[in-house]
Amino acid sequence: MAALLVLLPFSAAHAQQAGGSSVSEWRYGLSVYGYFPSLSGSSSAPTTPGGPTIDVSADKIIDALKFTFMGSLDANNGRYGFFTDFIYLDLGESKQGSRNFTINRGQIPASTSADLSWDLKGVLWTFGGEYRVPTDPKLTLDVLAGARMFSLKPSLRWSIHGDLGPIDAAGRTGAAETKETLWDGIVGAKGRYAVGESGKWSLPFYVDVGTGESSLTWQAAAGLSYAFSWGELTGMWRYISYDMKSNSGPLEELRFNGPMLGATFRW
Numbered sequence: 227m228a229a230l231l232v233l234l235p236f237s238a239a240h241a242q243q244a245g246g247s248s249v250s251e252w253r254y255g256l257s258v259y260g261y262f263p264s265l266s267g268s269s270s271a272p273t274t275p276g277g278p279t280i281d282v283s284a285d286k287i288i289d290a291l292k293f294t295f296m297g298s299l300d301a302n303n304g305r306y307g308f309f310t311d312f313i314y315l316d317l318g319e320s321k322q323g324s325r326n327f328t329i330n331r332g333q334i335p336a337s338t339s340a341d342l343s344w345d346l347k348g349v350l351w352t353f354g355g356e357y358r359v360p361t362d363p364k365l366t367l368d369v370l371a372g373a374r375m376f377s378l379k380p381s382l383r384w385s386i387h388g389d390l391g392p393i394d395a396a397g398r399t400g401a402a403e404t405k406e407t408l409w410d411g412i413v414g415a416k417g418r419y420a421v422g423e424s425g426k427w428s429l430p431f432y433v434d435v436g437t438g439e440s441s442l443t444w445q446a447a448a449g450l451s452y453a454f455s456w457g458e459l460t461g462m463w464r465y466i467s468y469d470m471k472s473n474s475g476p477l478e479e480l481r482f483n484g485p486m487l488g489a490t491f492r493w
Contacts, residue, residue, distance in 0.1 A: 253302060255490055323340075354372015
């Protein structure tokens, strides 16, 4: 899986301040990561207007990401803060003679295969405000609320060989492309827990969940971090999930799941 450049808002301020204290000085964090996720999801499209659908599992088609860029800014003054996170996705691949599809959710005949091409371009933008909760001195915890926008453009192309089953000849070869934008409200939490007496090691974490124009969206990340004077080095595991509402479009679900390594710069 190709490495992704990612700037994430998943780390709270490195300076461990008293959880409830009010601090007027603003602090900023910018993180650069390599991200190595696996992709899973499902997509369907009518082979002819009003006709049977061809149903494809994206993880059976996609072996690598074409291009993904992620960038974010995180700021807080010890009690209040904000963050914004932007992700651009461009992924897709083709398979020749594949049997990794179904027709109308049913099994395909033994003699049937298809040349399949599946692509997804999109923008995933999360933003919101955060409030620091008074906690144990070793724990920094921010609760957050905001919104996530997912603008996506999936496309599926197919050419079926062999027994067509319920598909008429007009649907043997075709293509479907759509574009939609989903808005969801989210709530969540992020922070870190200091490990050991030196204060160099910590356990950063992030989680959010939301709904709106999607049925459910959520993401989570957790890992291990080591601090320097300029910032820190971090390794985390990140998971992003989307479940679409019934009959809302060609995508039914989408998942990104994998490790990331990177550096955080603070000022």
